[in-house]
Amino acid sequence: MDSIINRLTEIEETASSIVEHAEEEKAVLDKEYDEKRRNFDAELSEKTRERIQAIRDKLDRDSSEILDGGNGAGGREIQALRQEYSERHTEYARNILKRITEV
Numbered sequence: 001m002d003s004i005i006n007r008l009t010e011i012e013e014t015a016s017s018i019v020e021h022a023e024e025e026k027a028v029l030d031k032e033y034d035e036k037r038r039n040f041d042a043e044l045s046e047k048t049r050e051r052i053q054a055i056r057d058k059l060d061r062d063s064s065e066i067l068d069g070g071n072g073a074g075g076r077e078i079q080a081l082r083q084e085y086s087e088r089h090t091e092y093a094r095n096i097l098k099r100i101t102e103v
Helices: 002-067 073-101
Strands: none
Touching: none
16 A cells, blocks of 8 residues: 555656646746747837838839929920920010900
8 A cells, every 4th residue: 555655656746847847848938939029029120110111212212203303204394394484484474464454
C-alpha cells in the first residue's frame, strides 16, 4: 500500500513539474509573441506612413502641375492665351465697353 501511495505521490509531483514547466514555457512564448507583434505593428506603421507620404507627395506634384498649367499642349495653350491677352487686352476692353454702351 505504501508503494502505491509513494508511486501516486511521484506521479503527482511529476505532473506538477510538467505543468509548472509548461507555464514557464507559455510565459516565454507569450513574451516572444508580444515582441514579434510590437515589431510587426511598428514595421506596418512605418510602411503605412511612408506610403501615405508618397501619395501626398505625388498629389502635391500633380496639383502643382495642374495649377501651373502642366506640361505639354495644355501648358502651351495657356501660355499662348496669356500672351494674346497681354498683347490685345486694350482692344478686348474697348470691344466690351462698346457692346455695353451700344444699347
